[in-house]
Amino acid sequence: MTLNRLLLTGWLVVLSQGAHAVPLLGDAENGKRLHDANCSSCHKAMFGGDGSGIFTRPDRRVKSVEGLSRQVEMCNSNLKTGFSADEIKDVTKHLNDAFYKFD
Numbered sequence: 001m002t003l004n005r006l007l008l009t010g011w012l013v014v015l016s017q018g019a020h021a022v023p024l025l026g027d028a029e030n031g032k033r034l035h036d037a038n039c040s041s042c043h044k045a046m047f048g049g050d051g052s053g054i055f056t057r058p059d060r061r062v063k064s065v066e067g068l069s070r071q072v073e074m075c076n077s078n079l080k081t082g083f084s085a086d087e088i089k090d091v092t093k094h095l096n097d098a099f100y101k102f103d
């Protein structure tokens, strides 16, 4: 493979990943604050400690960034937490940065 082809292939990989990934643009610090204040009580009661065991358990439900974003939206509306769209992004970014670590 020539160098040019190699570079081209590299770029295609970057571009195709970019097209699939949901850009996680939230403010993780704000997301942590929102999450810890509004979301962790049940998770703590179920898993002990800071409750984060629910995000790191081997059979966790969330399998992708998209799924994480959907789950945060679902909890928010089911529980009537009242997060705005931006706050949902912040919480999603925090949970991904701290626990899920999807690309």
Ligand code: HEC
Pocket: 035, 038, 039, 040, 041, 042, 043, 054, 055, 059, 060, 061, 062, 068, 071, 072, 075, 076, 079, 081, 091, 095
């Ligand atoms: C009323 C209790 C309760 C509150 C409050 C709560 N959750 Fe949950 N959460 C649960 C339960 C129960 C599950 C596990 C569901 C399951 O295992 O099927 C869960 C699961 C989750 C998961 C998926 C974990 C996995 O398996 O990958 C995420 C993400 C999550 N919650 C986020 C939130 C967010 C964000 C909030 C705040 C808006 C919140 N939760 C508030 C009870 C709660």
